[in-house]
Amino acid sequence: MTSVFLNQVVGRGTFGVVFKAIWKGKDVAIKTIESENEKNAFLVELRQLSRVNHPNIVKLYGSCNNPVCLVMEYAECGSLHNLLHSADPQPHYTAAHAMSWCLQCAQGVAYLHAMKPKALIHRDLKPLNLLLVARGTVLKICDFGTACDIQTYMTNNKGSAAWMAPEVFEGSNYSEKCDVFSWGIILWEVLTRKKPFDEIGGSAFCIMWAVHRGTRPPLIKDLPEPIETLMTRCWDKEPSQRPSMEEVRNTMNDLMKYFPGSDEPLKLSNQSSANRSGSSSATSTGSYADGTINSNRSDDNGEPRSATGREETLKSFDAKFPLQFKPSKVKADTVEVLMWPLRPRPNSKESMAVFEQHIRMVQEYLRVQSEIAHFVRRKQELMSELEQDQREQQTSSRLIQEHGKLLEDNSSLSAYYQNLRGTLRLIQSQNQHHS
Template sequence: MATGPMSGDMEATPPGFVEEIDSDEIIVEEVVGRGAFGVVCKAKWRGMDVAIKQIESESERKAFIVELRQLSRVNHPNIVRLYGACLNPVCLVMEYAEGGSLYNVLHGAEPLPYYTAAHAMRWCLQCAQGVAYLHCMKPKALIHRDLKPPNLLLISGGTILKICDFGTACDIQTHMTNNKGSAAWMAPEVFEGSNYSEKCDVFSWGIILWEVITRRKPFDEIGGPAFRIMWAVHNGTRPPLIKNLPKPIEGLMTRCWDKEPALRPSMEEIVRIMIHLMKVQFCLT
């Protein structure tokens, strides 16, 4: 199959941005997980390890098109790379993250890998850098809308973090009232049905920061269906403050999960603060 711009439903994606890949070149090895839509498999393509995401139903096609369109626009070291897509069967061909998800590092099977506070800060900084890139994109910025550890992948021995799962991402100019995302990391304005902005990603990032530092699942003590977490967050419940956490880190974290989106910092500000805190607290650059 010759390579070229995608066709059919793919026409909304800028031509030339996405390589059409012949499915005969792909050797599927094993299922490794499930994304916001579809099944994710490890595969070989032209001698290289890749991840392929396949849709299982027509209802998943819209999310597939969203992810294809958005990933075709981005190029950042902390965002998973899209190599191309197949038309038959329909699938995305992406960078493979051998370290798995950050969620599995935090909460997976025993024995859990050891990591330090410096590792936690580096992961959160890299996540912030990737999201800041999305928020600053031109002509249309992107909101991820589903930031959480299952959508943060690790490579290079766990030293590099990559953001994935763009099936819920949207242009910042869009008026958004759909309850995309996951309850424990979701900003209140999202599940309340209000229009929301890129600051919903900032809220999610603040919850992730708490989770990585504590190695605890956010709102795990609430239990039950998702609406119980949503109701608690709506009423002002946030994860408990962390004993002996340096005040500058605590202050940044609590600003991020402020009820009022306008009072949350931008992702660019978060990146600047994190770089400074890592130099001061951990002597890291």
């Protein structure tokens, strides 16, 4: 395999660094590992990408052993995360684009969940792992090397906490429904152009604690009810209450008829900025405005953007733009969840001490929750083993009884046999005497 490395880092995945290169005359992404410790994740991604073939999943062209790397499809528009949260100038996109991205994500994940003989779970769906091509109109899912170890998530994977289903970090058994939870958070993010749980701050443990207690991103004012219902069902605490990704895909497909124009190319004024890896530190203040998601900026002439075509697009929903936040629909006894944890005062030692104590308490709580979940699973395993032992003991007892009965029968038959032999000898003796 002949490649010309351009020595340009374009991103990082669950493992390794991603470079842009030219292979057989076309741009490709080369994903390398940085140490032998990442070899397992490399093999996981290689095995999983080798199994899949879908227009909304990044293509694998090949792999190398020396150096160890994957050769994959290159996404010229970068990640969805960078498009949403990059520094100015932020590209404008419409409600149609937002809905289309989420539909395409659902299509790719539904394909994974339908794989036989066992569903393939991505486990780390988030905008950083969603790539854009075709001038921002086509979405590709990437990064299939995700580790399942909860400790890895809790200590080293802070960036994933905002999209992680509670059953995953709580240490409970989880299914493909964890991807559905992540998808619901992504839908909220593209509709608001805000980072989920950004107001909570602190470490990943703060987000995990809030999600565990029932906190979700605030609902969006005037969001059409079918979209809101789908979104809130996806991030339900109970996995069994969440829709399947197939249902999500079908629902989104039905909704897309109200959002024409998703194939309109985005105006990406600075292509290279979209390709930069990592998340932008700029604060995003974007929201829906006339069906266009922007940074609350006006047009070049200084006038606000017009609402032409807005009513026609959403007339069936009887909803009006712009969409703003409205208070989350929570019970009174969960208000404390939305208020916790508060950001500490950096100049106050007491405030910082209390905040750090809260963090330690959250860490300890999640550790205990994980241990409880582990012990519950272990209890179930032991109960299953005990039931198996009881069945084996019952079988053994039955066999012993049968063996005893056979011994008794054998003894009776032996005695009967001896009697018959004695009778036979007596008859033989009489016959000899007469003859």
